[in-house]
Amino acid sequence: MSKITSLADLKKKRDELINGLDNQVKGIDPETIIQVKVAMATCGIASGAKTVMEFFLEQLERRNVAAVVTQTGCMGYCYAEPTIEVKRPGEEPVVFGFVDLKRADQIIEKYIKTGELVDGIIPVNYQSIDLKE
Amino acid sequence: MSKYSMHLLVCGGTSCHASESDAIVCNLRDELEAKGLVDSVQVILTGCFGFCEKGPIVKVMPDNTYYVGVKPEDVLEIVDEHLIKGRKVTRLLYKDPVTKQAVSDSKNIGIFRKQLRIVLRNCGFINPENIDEYIGREGYQALGKVLTGMSPEEVIKVVKDSGQRGRGGGGFSTGLKWELARRSVSDEKYVVCNADEGDPGAFMDRSVLGGDPHSVLEAMAICGYSIGAESGLIYIRAEYPLAIERLKIAINQAREYGLIGNNILGTGFNFDITLRYGAGAFVCGEETALIHSMEGLRGEPTVKPPFPAESGYRNKPTNVNNVETFAAIPAIILKGSKWFSSIGTEKSKGTKVFALAGKINNVGLIEVPMGTTLREVIFEIGGGIRNGKKFKGVQTGGPSGGCLTEKHLDTPIDFDNLIAAGSMMGSGAMIVLDEDDCMVSMAKFFLEFTVEESCGKCAPCRIGNKRLHELLGQITEGKGTLEDLDRLKNMSLVIKDTALCGLGQTSPNPVLSMMENFREEYVAHVTHKKCPAGQCKSLMEYVINAENCVGCTACARVCPVNAITGERKESHLINAATCIKCGACMEKCKFDAIFIR
Numbered sequence: 222m223s224k225i226t227s228l229a230d231l232k233k234k235r236d237e238l239i240n241g242l243d244n245q246v247k248g249i250d251p252e253t254i255i256q257v258k259v260a261m262a263t264c265g266i267a268s269g270a271k272t273v274m275e276f277f278l279e280q281l282e283r284r285n286v287a288a289v290v291t292q293t294g295c296m297g298y299c300y301a302e303p304t305i306e307v308k309r310p311g312e313e314p315v316v317f318g319f320v321d322l323k324r325a326d327q328i329i330e331k332y333i334k335t336g337e338l339v340d341g342i343i344p345v346n347y348q349s350i351d352l353k354e
Numbered sequence: 355m356s357k358y359s360m361h362l363l364v365c366g367g368t369s370c371h372a373s374e375s376d377a378i379v380c381n382l383r384d385e386l387e388a389k390g391l392v393d394s395v396q397v398i399l400t401g402c403f404g405f406c407e408k409g410p411i412v413k414v415m416p417d418n419t420y421y422v423g424v425k426p427e428d429v430l431e432i433v434d435e436h437l438i439k440g441r442k443v444t445r446l447l448y449k450d451p452v453t454k455q456a457v458s459d460s461k462n463i464g465i466f467r468k469q470l471r472i473v474l475r476n477c478g479f480i481n482p483e484n485i486d487e488y489i490g491r492e493g494y495q496a497l498g499k500v501l502t503g504m505s506p507e508e509v510i511k512v513v514k515d516s517g518q519r520g521r522g523g524g525g526f527s528t529g530l531k532w533e534l535a536r537r538s539v540s541d542e543k544y545v546v547c548n549a550d551e552g553d554p555g556a557f558m559d560r561s562v563l564g565g566d567p568h569s570v571l572e573a574m575a576i577c578g579y580s581i582g583a584e585s586g587l588i589y590i591r592a593e594y595p596l597a598i599e600r601l602k603i604a605i606n607q608a609r610e611y612g613l614i615g616n617n618i619l620g621t622g623f624n625f626d627i628t629l630r631y632g633a634g635a636f637v638c639g640e641e642t643a644l645i646h647s648m649e650g651l652r653g654e655p656t657v658k659p660p661f662p663a664e665s666g667y668r669n670k671p672t673n674v675n676n677v678e679t680f681a682a683i684p685a686i687i688l689k690g691s692k693w694f695s696s697i698g699t700e701k702s703k704g705t706k707v708f709a710l711a712g713k714i715n716n717v718g719l720i721e722v723p724m725g726t727t728l729r730e731v732i733f734e735i736g737g738g739i740r741n742g743k744k745f746k747g748v749q750t751g752g753p754s755g756g757c758l759t760e761k762h763l764d765t766p767i768d769f770d771n772l773i774a775a776g777s778m779m780g781s782g783a784m785i786v787l788d789e790d791d792c793m794v795s796m797a798k799f800f801l802e803f804t805v806e807e808s809c810g811k812c813a814p815c816r817i818g819n820k821r822l823h824e825l826l827g828q829i830t831e832g833k834g835t836l837e838d839l840d841r842l843k844n845m846s847l848v849i850k851d852t853a854l855c856g857l858g859q860t861s862p863n864p865v866l867s868m869m870e871n872f873r874e875e876y877v878a879h880v881t882h883k884k885c886p887a888g889q890c891k892s893l894m895e896y897v898i899n900a901e902n903c904v905g906c907t908a909c910a911r912v913c914p915v916n917a918i919t920g921e922r923k924e925s926h927l928i929n930a931a932t933c934i935k936c937g938a939c940m941e942k943c944k945f946d947a948i949f950i951r
Contacts, residue, residue, distance in 0.1 A: 224612035228498035231489070231613075238490035260478055262564050263596050266555070294565020296478030297719040301401055305704045306478075316558050338361050338398045344413065346404030346735065347469030347721070352492035352688050 255288035255309040255333050257281070264311035269321065270303040276325050277305075286333060300341055307332060316343040358396040358889050359391035361415040361438065361533045368715040375399070377426040378410055385433045395437060402716050402737045404468060408448065418459050421446040446684040455582025468516030469728050470697065471721045472705045473681045481599045485607035488568040494613050496684035497572050497841050498522030500579055501621040510536060510579040513683065515691035517703030522548055522676030523751065523780045524640070524856075525702070525769040528683075531673060534663035535581040538671035543583035546667060546674040548644060549590035549597070552636040554803060555711040555751030556783035560942035561719050562707075563590070563597040566681065567604035571627055572682035575614055578625040581673050586627040589644050591634050601629060636753075636807035637857050641666075641674040643809070654809045655855035678707055678783070698724030706779070712748075712786035714738045722767075729763040732786060742757045743788040747871065751780025753800040754860035756867030757793070778860070792889035793872040798826040799864040804861035815858030818849040822865060829876070832883040832890040839876055843869060888950055894949045900925040902947035909939035909948065 225231050249351040259265070259274040274290060281288045298304050301318025307328065317328060319341045331337040358882055364379050374687075382397045403411045407421035412432065419442055421432065428446060435441045447456035467905075480487035488494070500509050535543060547570055551559040563570060574586040579916045590598055605627055608614045616624045630648045637643045638653040645667050647653035666672025678909025682704060695703045702724040708731065710718055715737035722731060728748060732738070739745050747757040756777030758765075765771050769779050779890075787796065801823040810816045822897060828834045846862030853859045869876055878884045885893040898909070898918075903925035910918040917933040920926030928939070940948040 224610075225619065226612060228502045231494055231498050231619065234486075235489050235492065235495065238486055258481075262561055262593075266596070291481045292483070293480060294477045294482045295474075295561035295719055297474065297561075298401070298716070299718040300716050335356055335357070338363075338396060340399055341401070341505075342363060342398060343401040344363065344365070344403045346402065346467060346481050347471050348467050349471040350685060350689070352475070352495070352685060 228323040252310050253287060254310065255281075256285060256314075257288055257290045257333075258293045258306040258308075259290065260298075260302070260304045260306075261292040262296070264299050264300045265295070265304065268302040273303050273305065273320050273322065273325055276322055277329070280326070281327055281333075284329060284334075286329065288333070301341070301343055304343065309333070309336060312336075315347070317341045318343045358394055360395045362395060362397045363400045363413040364397060364416065365401075365403045365405075365409055365411040366399035367737050368410070369402070369406035369733070370411060375410040375425055377414065378424055379428060379540075381426045381429040382433070385429055386437075386754070387435060389438065391433070391437060404716075404735045404737075406734045406737060414880055419675065420448045422448045422676040430565055468722055468726060468735050469720055470651075470705050470723050472492055472685050472697075473562060473564075473569075473678050473707050474719070474721045474860075474924045475685065476569060477561060477719075480566065482565055482567055483603050485568060485604065485611060488566070492688065493568055493684075494572050496521065496687035497575050497613070500576050500621055500687060501619055501623050506536060508735035509576065509687070512691045513580075513686060515798075516686045516694035517691075517698075517701075518679065518682060518686065518694065519702060519769060520676060521682075521706065521781070523754070523778065524781060528675060528679055531663060531675070532577060532580050534661065535671050535673040538664050539802045540671050542585075542670045543581055543816065544650070544667045544670055545577045545583045545586040545608070546641075546644070546662075546672055547574055547586065547680055548641065548674050548676050548873065549588055549594070550632045550639040550641060550644060551591065551594075551677070551781060551783050552639050552807075553754075553783045554800075554801065555709060555785045556752060558707040559708045560594050560597050560780050562677050562681050563594070564600050566929060567597075567601045568608065569684055571608055571614060571678035572603060574627060575618065575625045576683055576687060577673060577675065577680070579623055581671070583673070584624045584626070586625060587630050587667070588627065589630045589638070589648055590630055591632040592632050598631070605629075623734065623860070635809070637809045637855070640855050640857060643855065645672060646675065649833055652809070654811045655857070657854065667794075678782070698770040699766060699771075701770055706767070706782060708782045708784050710736050710784050710786065712740070712784075713743065713788040713791070714786040715740055724768045724853075725766040727764050728758060729896065730783070731767070732763070736786070739786065739788050743790065745786070746789050746791055747787045747793070747868075749777075749785040749787065749796070749800070749864065750783070751778040751860075752783045752785075753803045754778060754856065754863055755780045756863045757787070757796070757871060759871045776870060777863070781903050785787065790887055790889065792830075792885050792887040793868045793875050794826060794829050794885070795887075795889050798830060798866045800864040801826060801861065808857065808861075812852075812854035812858060814849045814852040815854065815861065818845055818853075819861050821845060822849070822862060826865070829879045830885070830890040832879070834879070834880040834881055838880060839869065880936070885947075895930055896928050896933055896935060896937070896940060896948060897951045898926050898928055899949060900946050902945045904947075905924040906944070908942045908944070912938045912942045914938065 260305045277290045303320045304318045306314050306316045386392045412424045424431045455462040510532045518528045519525040635653045638647045640655045643655040662672040707721045723732050747759045749757050805819045808815045905923040917929045
């Protein structure tokens with residue numbers, strides 16, 4: 222990592238990240254790729270999020286689905302752990318709760334591959350702020 | 355691609371479930387079948403929409419239509435009008451509470467949602483172990499703005515004008531605290547982040563540090579610039595290994611980018627952050643005790659003044675803020691004090707994160723604007739009480755707070771209202787209690803915690819709380835008297851007045867507020883020797899109803915102390931003197947012949 226030495230530098234870095242230049246360098250095209258985020262806070266991990274994340278990493282590759290799987294922090298839905306968010310290209314992200322390996326398999330086969338929804342969806346129930354000036 | 359062109363999301367949250375969401379799903383599937391739409395429209399049960407008051411909710415995708423208060427008989431109209439003819443059913447649309455206009459696209463419904471995420475803006479969105487994701491969401495821009503275009507006084511003014519008050523529990527003005535630290539003259543100053551989250555049921559700080567560590571680092575640097583400090587310390591409990599791990603990664607990444615360290619963003623400002631681990635003593639969340647613990651001394655509080663702003667860590671001016679307080683700072687800097695102070699109530703601005711725990715359906719982490727009512731938090735966002743039980747109370751402020759009841763449900767939550775109601779904001783734990791919780795046992799539980807966590811330095815807390823705990827123990831065992839209730843109250847008031855630090859001064863709060871709000875329950879314990887909630891074992895008696903008992907001997911065989919006697923095929927008897935009230939017999943009985951008296 223190279224140093225960020227001025228505010229202009231920082232803004233440039235931010236814009237590059239927002240425009241996905243970083244992804245292009247890595248060869249990831251957000252227009253075609255599925256993005257899976259696994260909520261890996263302490264409580265998520267305690268209820269099995271790690272196993273779920275490994276499952277997605279392994280199975281998506283084995284089933285030839287172009288996807289990036291990343292971890293994220295607490296989504297706030299303790300009652301429905303493990304929780305994951307899936308974003309299909311060009312669509313709004315969808316959050317699924319109570320994701321065990323069986324449901325993870327359903328999510329890959331149905332939602333990720335065909336867009337067909339499966340049970341366990343957690344609707345967005347909050348508004349978040351946008352810091353862009 | 356999906357064979358479905360449309361999705362109907364039906365709320366299957368517990369509250370909507372109670373109001374017939376199952377029947378709605380059933381009717382929808384039938385109707386779709388009848389109209390030959392099963393192959394193009396999919397019906398899905400979802401989790402709670404956090405809108406229970408308006409339930410059951412049906413959301414139509416992809417056109418984002420949001421139907422509220424849907425009844426099973428409305429299904430026909432939704433299918434005929436919306437799905438077939440493409441006309442939205444206006445009478446079922448959500449209506450803007452102010453203009454009374456129907457909202458046809460739920461993209462515009464956000465502002466009516468109860469939750470607003472400022473502190474949690476990045477939690478669950480970004481990968482906490484990748485600084486780039488934070489930067490991509492305007493991370494470190496506030497620090498850049500401050501360092502390149504604002505004087506320290508201007509920063510303090512923004513924070514002061516925003517009206518933010520410390521989220522650790524005390525509710526002291528953040529800007530004022532910074533100003534006091536700035537005014538202290540010294541060669542060295544320190545910024546400390548208090549991440550010693552110790553309230554039972556609280557996990558706000560853990561989630562923020564584990565989900566968005568950079569927001570805290572950035573805010574600490576901003577604070578350092580404002581008060582004139584070059585070192586920051588995060589005091590975090592060793593029981594939070596994941597948060598510690600992620601903080602370490604975050605600090606390293608920020609250092610590599612030069613966003614903390616020397617000459618940040620080429621402005622000549624230096625600021626570095628290190629971690630200090632706490633061993634999990636509750637009292638170390640008190641700022642003077644925390645500072646002593648960081649210095650390697652015993653974690654005991656000292657009298658204020660001197661305040662840490664004058665003489666804190668290593669006797670240098672020190673500014674201590676809570677994790678949540680810091681996490682909101684970058685947003686306040688970027689969006690301005692006016693924006694922040696437009697949210698919340700007159701004297702409590704912004705939002706508050708709460709950890710919902712206890713007998714509530716949607717246990718979770720939420721963030722609401724100050725001024726939201728307890729009813730909205732518990733019955734809408736929280737989805738109501740588990741298993742359809744009756745709401746009894748909610749303990750806010752952990753072991754230092756009080757228990758609020760049904761009559762407080764419509765009180766807007768803010769610092770001052772909660773104190774007026776006999777509780778406090780505290781760090782934001784909300785433990786919800788239902789009809790099965792005994793208020794004497796609850797008070798005893800919280801005191802057990804404070805007795806255990808008392809550092810022992812001052813007598814009122816060390817001895818007084820122990821006596822309170824003993825008295826409560828006697829009451830739960832049926833050995834209490836009416837005079838004991840007065841004794842409890844008097845002793846509590848003395849402890850509150852005379853204890854050295856916040857821990858002791860607030861530890862009698864649960865007893866006081868529970869005695870005040872549930873007086874009759876305490877009286878039942880001491881005069882009738884009864885526990886109305888059926889929790890106090892000493893006050894219960896297991897009895898066999900001779901009419902139902904068939905003499906199967908199952909209970910006698912399962913009893914671990916052989917307290918049950920009786921011949922085969924004749925009704926049995928429980929010997930109350932031997933019975934240890936384990937309840938095994940009642941669980942075993944297939945004839946409902948055993949009950950609690």
